[in-house]
Amino acid sequence: MGIFERFLSVWVGLGMLAGLVGGAFFPEAFSFLGDLQYAQINMVIAVLIWLMIYPMMMQVDFTAVRNIHRRPKGLMITIVVNWLIKPFTMALLAMFFMRYVFGDFISSALAEEYIAGMILLGVAPCTAMVFVWSQLTKGDANYTLAQVAINDLIMVVAFAPIAAFLLGVTDVTVPWDTLLLSVALFVVIPLVAGVVTRHFVKQPEKLNHLAASMKPLSIMGLVGTVILLFGFQAQTILDNPVDIVLIAIPLLVQTYLIFIITYRWMKKWKQPHCVAAPGSMIGASNFFELAVAVAISLFGIHSGAALATVVGVLVEVPVMLSLVAYANKTRNDFVAEEILQ
Numbered sequence: 001m002g003i004f005e006r007f008l009s010v011w012v013g014l015g016m017l018a019g020l021v022g023g024a025f026f027p028e029a030f031s032f033l034g035d036l037q038y039a040q041i042n043m044v045i046a047v048l049i050w051l052m053i054y055p056m057m058m059q060v061d062f063t064a065v066r067n068i069h070r071r072p073k074g075l076m077i078t079i080v081v082n083w084l085i086k087p088f089t090m091a092l093l094a095m096f097f098m099r100y101v102f103g104d105f106i107s108s109a110l111a112e113e114y115i116a117g118m119i120l121l122g123v124a125p126c127t128a129m130v131f132v133w134s135q136l137t138k139g140d141a142n143y144t145l146a147q148v149a150i151n152d153l154i155m156v157v158a159f160a161p162i163a164a165f166l167l168g169v170t171d172v173t174v175p176w177d178t179l180l181l182s183v184a185l186f187v188v189i190p191l192v193a194g195v196v197t198r199h200f201v202k203q204p205e206k207l208n209h210l211a212a213s214m215k216p217l218s219i220m221g222l223v224g225t226v227i228l229l230f231g232f233q234a235q236t237i238l239d240n241p242v243d244i245v246l247i248a249i250p251l252l253v254q255t256y257l258i259f260i261i262t263y264r265w266m267k268k269w270k271q272p273h274c275v276a277a278p279g280s281m282i283g284a285s286n287f288f289e290l291a292v293a294v295a296i297s298l299f300g301i302h303s304g305a306a307l308a309t310v311v312g313v314l315v316e317v318p319v320m321l322s323l324v325a326y327a328n329k330t331r332n333d334f335v336a337e338e339i340l341q
Contacts (some may be wrong), residue, residue: 001276006030006223006227007191008136008219008222008321009318009321009325011219011223012222012223012226012317012318012321013318014223014224015223015224015227016226016227016230016318018036018055018226018227018230018231018272019226019227019229019230019231019232020230020231020234020237020238021232021234022227022234023230023231023232023233023235024100024234024235024238025232027120027235030228030231030232030234033228033231033232034228034232035130037179038181039175039177039178039181039293040178040289041178041181041182041289042045042228042232042294044228045225045228045229046099046186047133048221048222048224048225048228049128049129049185049186049221049225050185050189050190051217051218051220051221052129052131052132052135052218052221052222052225053128053131053132053186053190054190054193054194054214054218054290055135055211055214055215055218055340056131056132056134056135056141056144056194056211057131057145057190057191057193057194057195057305058194058197058198058207058210058211059140059141059142059194059207059211060141060142060145060191060194060195060198061141062195064159066231068113068143068146070140070273071143071271073269073271074143074147074266074269074271074275074276074279075146075147075150077262077265077266077269077271077279078147078150078151078218078262078282078283079150079151079154081258081261081262081283082125082151082154082283083154083158084160085120085258085283086122086123086125086254086258086260086283087119087121087123087162087163087166087210088166089254089257089258090118090119090121090122090123090250090254091115091119091122091166092117093116093118093254093257094114094115094118094119094122094250094285095252096250097246097253098111098114098115098236098246098250099111099115099251102246105242105246106153106243106246108117110304111302113299113305113307113308114243114246114247114305114307114308115308116167116295116298116299116304116305116308117247117262117291117295117303117304117305117306117307117308117309117312118247118250118254118308118312119163119166119167119297119310120163120252120291120294120305120308120309121251121286121288121291121308121309122166122254122286123159123162123166123291124155124159124164124286124287124288124290124291125151125155125282125283125285125286125287126148126281126282126284126285126286126287127148127151127152127182127183127186127187127287128182128185128186128187128287129149129316129317129320130144130147130278130282131144131148131186131190131280132218132222133277133278133281133285133320133323133324134218134220134277134278135330136272136324137273137277137278137281137324137327137328137331138273138274138277138327138328138331139274139275139277139278140272140274140275140278140333141281143275143278144278144279145187145191145276147278147282148187148282149187149323151282152183152187155179155287155290156174156179159172159174159179159290160172160173160174163294167298168266169298172294172298174265174294175290175293175294175297178289178290178293179290182287182289182290197210201340222317225317228297228298229313229314229317230314231315233310233313236307236310240307243307244311244314247307247308247311248311248314248315251311251312251315252315252319255285255315255316255319255323256323257285258280258283258284259280259281259283259284259323261283262276262279262280262283262284263276263277263280263327264282266279266334267333267334270335271334271335272334272335273327273331273334273335276327276334277324277327277328280323281320281323281324281327282326284320284323285316285318285320286312286316288309288312288313288316289294291309291312292306292309292310294312295308295309
């Protein structure tokens with residue numbers, strides 16, 4: 001393991017600090033970078049995430065993907081947790097903390113807006129960053145792709161009705177441009193690039209060497225993403241430190257809860273670690289671009305709901321890195337590795 005991977009949490013911590021300092025002292029520069037977006041997706045961050053995902057996509061073997069049906073339990077757990085458990089635990093935790101635990105610290109109207117934002121995060125399982133977490137836990141690239149693809153297909157039909165039900169509104173408009181562009185940028189394009197790479201670099205040894213040589217770039221992409229995320233929201237964090245903490249607490253509880261439920265279920269059903277770890281990360285993390293876009297369209301850019309989704313973005317990377325570390329430490333608690341062939 002290289003220096004970039006061994007001290008990843010240090011680099012991320014420094015990235016968070018650099019983002020806050022840069023956003024506070026050079027707001028114009030971060031504002032310019034923040035405006036480089038389309039359909040609520042920042043193009044600079046999209047490039048950095050693509051840089052993180054591409055090395056893993058080189059490992060995807062379509063022959064193995066076709067054999068996913070031979071190991072259906074991991075997919076079943078992913079579907080049940082993400083669509084029948086996660087949205088409802090998030091809603092319950094948000095209401096419990098905002099209405100009762102923190103009821104004396106914030107107004108009831110603001111509390112309801114924060115609840116709405118957290119619900120939108122809960123109904124949007126991760127599409128992009130899970131490939132990074134899978135790579136860091138030595139996940140099965142083929143199986144991870146199948147898990148994400150099935151989630152995206154379900155999201156097309158299930159996001160709006162579940163969000164509308166939990167929010168108590170009659171109509172939730174899905175921002176199709178955000179959803180489809182995200183899938184294209186973070187799944188389809190890097191996957192095609194990976195397939196093309198595999199076609200021209202046929203020897204497994206050379207392919208593995210190429211993927212390994214790109215790891216420092218992948219880590220730098222992750223740290224760069226952290227710097228930008230915290231730089232974009234530096235003033236918001238500095239202006240609302242207490243509210244940021246109040247929102248972060250139920251989000252943290254939700255993240256660890258969903259991870260534990262999925263991880264232990266995977267272990268009970270004797271899934272290999274290369275399936276269990278990425279599958280648990282999908283539910284624990286969120287499709288924050290979609291959640292932010294819907295929050296803004298429903299409640300406005302300066303609403304508490306929009307702020308809650310932004311806090312979800314800010315806490316995700318450091319929290320997910322802690323789960324990556326835990327997953328790697330508990331690798332031997334699972335059945336022997338079995339990369340799908």
